[in-house]
Amino acid sequence: MVSSPASTNRSQSATPHPSGGTSRPNVRVQTSGLESEGSGAEEDGGGDDEDRKDNETAGSRRTSTRLAAKAESVRNLAQKSAPVVPPTTTKRASKKTNAPASSAGRTSPSSPGGTPGPLSDPNNLSKLADVAAKSAKGKKGIPTRSAPTTVTARDLLSSIDATGSADVNDILLTDPLDNLVGYKQLEDWIDGGLDMYRHEFRPLLFPIFCHFYLELVQQGFKDSAISFFDTHAPALRERHAAELHELSTLLLPQHVSSSPLANRFRSEKYVVRMSRSGFSLLVGWLTEGTGGEPTGSGEGLYGSREGAGRRARMTVLTVVNGRLKFDVTMSNTSSVSSRTWEENTGLIGSLIPVASNLAAAKTVNGKLSTYDPNAFNAQQGDLKLGPAPLSDSLREETERVLKEEPDESGHVADNSAHTNGNGDVKERERDGKDEEVKPFGETPSTTSSGLIAPTTADLLPQPPTFRSVDVKREVEKVRDARKRIKLDPSMLFADSGRETNGFVHPGISALSSRFPASALPSICAYTFHDALDGVNCSKFSEDSSLLATGFSESYVRLWSLKKEKLKGLRSDFNIGQVSDPTSLKKIREKHGSSTRKLVGHSGPVFALSFDPIGGTAAPPKYLLSASADHTTRLWSLETMTNVVAYRGHSNPVWDVQWSPMGTYFATASRDRTARLWSSERMNALRVFAGHVSDVDCVQFHPNSLYLATGSSDTTCRLWDVQRGVCMRVFIGHQGPITAIASSPDGRYFASASTDLSINLWDLSSGRRIKSMTGHTAPINTLTFSACTTMLISGSADWTVRCWDVKSPGGPKAKLQRPGGRVEEGVLPDGALDEKDDGKEQTVDLLATFPTKRTPIINVQVTPRNLCLVSGPYLPPDPR
């Protein structure tokens, strides 16, 4: 099968055109306009076996030229000459023959003359035997299955040569040496080609490398696999370190079958993006061996173009054919950065959920959604990203309280005017936002309109009546919005006079002024001392009165930031005697300190979450903690005891978060699911399954309709909380997700990954807005400022960084780099460029605040835009 495009094409045209959509049956072209899915050979069979079968039945394709070509290649193989086979491999191959061949038990291990290559491979021999047997059925006189041990490879060859079966070609082409040569040829071709195509072709190397490596391992050529890896992996390390590492652990065929990554490579298609012209060049090379190759190298090093060289190319073609999927774009090669070539590419098949609507799944904009996250996102329909509605009674009550406020009369007037004008349920919310938006010349409608507002029916079920704490919270929300310090990064560039010289201690005066504005936030850092690696997570309560810290020693420590005493209840009281606040006070503990240990977990505590019901108006009453002991525990901060342990996950729970409305919460676990719980029920209400690796973090959308998850499979997803289905998938990171955040205005979503980049996503379209880089160690935590103008990240590189959400971002201009850093004699080729893209700071990095030696594990922003960060101080020499 694999040789068929070569021969057929030769008869058609010298310079093939990929987008013709007519005559490229075996190379799966996915062009944006012309979809050639229809033809029979185009069927996505999945495995090699089916492909082979395919070929057998497609007899019409077999032309006489093709048969001749095959016969020739078989002959070439049989008389393989020395220069093609390096001497070391001969030794290796013959050594290999012994053990596994006997286990196959069907053929004699003695291959005459120690013919290296495919004939010494036991698998191939057995396959050959099969084929021979098959052909023998038609032609008598050849040894049959009953006496397989007598068959020698040469016998088989001669017999098959006569029949000219297509299978032989397949089998012979699995010679591992061809893989090595083929890969080298491809690399040479890419490097020897035009610079403008290099960005485009480089991503192609990785999947082919992986498949070749897996193939070598699968066939038991451990040593060649290792040397192949050693030779070629360093060039790919820059982008694919994690995958390469996983591949490097696979050395036995059993490992290949048990490794999830290898299985994904074997079962999914690797998506590669390419321009139209680039793709036609590639096809040209694959079939003709032309274009970009260094002169003479094809002849001298790899034998004749028609012989080994072509066969090596065939191995590449096999992979390209069966395992790659091309996303041919219309854009111009030179106009696209190297990063864009890799966006939404890779093994994304399994990362994209299966669409619920199969008819829609087939084609959206002419693209199969199984390989296009954008198509998947598009067909999921619009999201209701507007702020959550309040019940009418609660809203009225809140307004009444606000109106009674003495010193805010002006705003109260505003309030009532709005309310009378239209009965919009989000009125108050918008009012709060009016305050912040107006001075910047934006119309309030840009904040709240343009997003579909959910109705009460869309929300998770809530208690029908509101409590006084709800009113307090909502009132406080409005106050917070009014007193919010505006963070406006644009001031940074407009007003350079604000910069102080370092001696003037910038006063806190701005904090106390009524409508303060600042370019950058004020950050208060809480540093843990004497923690000895033990601090896993920490969280501030929303009203900033409590700080909770989860330790690897399985406990949670609670601090009162107001230095109040944290008192629980005595354990020796009679419930019948408690009737009123005074009697409740009586059973409180007599002594207390401003810190308290909560003991209950039996494994490291990985995440904490304070209940949001009190908002900024009242201290939280409950705390959730997630731990490696598979449980999530609910702690009452009244009694300071563990109230419930939620069991359901069968693996460590990595993250937990309350929904913005309280009552419900979500957990993320190593068992590849995220779950939705109600604090009142013991079992999970929803299971969000679909990630192909650990779910590392969860984050509710501010209106609590959606839940975002970040996973070790390098993707993030957005789930509909009510229905439990995936609404959006965000593909673009190169490593596990370490932190996610959703913006308070409901539009954006940010994710940080071990690839040290922070991606900003547009929720409604599911597309990446930009990628921000600058951190030099894993990013532990992310948060948006309360006005969504800024993103603040905390990292293990001991810094807190602020990022501009609104600016377009992008890498710094090359000129700005300090001179002398480019080494002499190093050409600014693709690899160097890529490095720059990944590690250089992007221009939207507003500020970096280093700490002394404190990796930041938590960053939070209060509703008034004060930033709180925390982290453990690492003594300089821990050992």
Added chain:
Amino acid sequence: MNSKPTPRPGIYKADSIIDVADSLGITNLSEEVANALASDVEYRLHQVIEEASRFTRHSRRTIMTTSDVDQAFKTLNIEPVYGHSAHTPLSFRRVQPPAGPPIYVLEDEEVDFETVLKEDPIPVPRSVRYTAHWLAIEGIQPLIPENPPPEVPAIADQPANSALVTPPPTQNGSTSSAPADSTARQVARPPSRLVSSLVPSAEERKKTAALTSLRADAGLAPVLPYITRWVGEGVVNTLRREGLEGDEMDLDRRSLDIYLDVLSALLENERLFVEPYLHQFLPPILSILLTSTLFIPQPLAPTPSDPSPSHLRTHSSSVLARLLLQHSATYPSLASRVTKTLLAALVEPGRMLGTREGALRGLISVGREAVKRGLLQASGGKIVSDDMDRAREMGMDTRGVEQALMVHPATDGVPLHPLNDMDDEDRAAADALSSGLGNTLASTIGQDATWAKSLARVISDVSLPS
């Protein structure tokens, strides 16, 4: 990520399997089995490491600990290996078997129960606590001890410097350029409040506050180049002003004094990294020290607050002494360079007495060895002595030089015993002194017998070999 080595397969060798098998008493392990086992062991190891790395990541750490591995074992349903903790690193011992490569074995220490019991109980570690501070106020990091000092801009190019500067959080060496940009902007503008409080006319309180800030503030690094330049230019301008009236002179002497205070304060500041600026510190100090006139007091009596020229020279020499004391260890060439300059000033013909005085004071602050070289080897003593004679004849004041030479012995309060002519020993000393230093100096020094004798000893030490 860049620093990560490329993963490579086949690290776990079959030999290790055979060694382990040997240790378990299996001697007939075939090559193939060992090979296959090695590959499998490697795979399993990677599985455990991969799993453990998840726990490391979720613990928000960058270094994997044994507890992570334990958790990984638990998760993979493998029996954990007990007895290892992150705080007691394992020690391996190298064993060379009769044949083959060396083997590393775990050191299995024998613990004597009695001694353990007798040992002091291990102190309970301090419990975790937290502190709060402002990491930034409206985007500007307050210059408090809790925050790291800002990065030194631009000058940190030299590798030696950048190694000493507060290291950037990670080892990849790319210090962020954003802070450098902002500090560059700050440097361009003078720290006006600081400078304004450091002029002679400023209030004493303000001056003290400014100097205290210079002495203790960690955040000065970005403005250090500016201050250095300010001092340098200020000193040059002050000294260049000639033929001014008395009032002005007082003013200038006072401002010179302040410049010296500033430099001294900067040197005192432990949080500053001043090494790159030392070469800029030296010229002002030496200029003040060696300037010939320094406005030798006119008959009009100086105000009490006005520092005398010799006070200035004393002050600058003490600053010089501090500088050398702090930094000559790291820059061995510093002292010798300074000495060379001072020697030139001491012995070059045609210099004024003031320069000689300054040179002497400077040499004294460099150290005993420098004084010896200056006065004796370079015969500076004679030159100075001659100069003094000449000056006396011209009716000029030579007290400065005499004082300069008195600085060294520092015999406060102890009454001086002049050399006794009747004593042989004393006479020998006096002779040695006058031969080495000239008569005038010798007689001056002769006022203090102890000092004279010690100097004489030194002189004889020097002159004997030659």
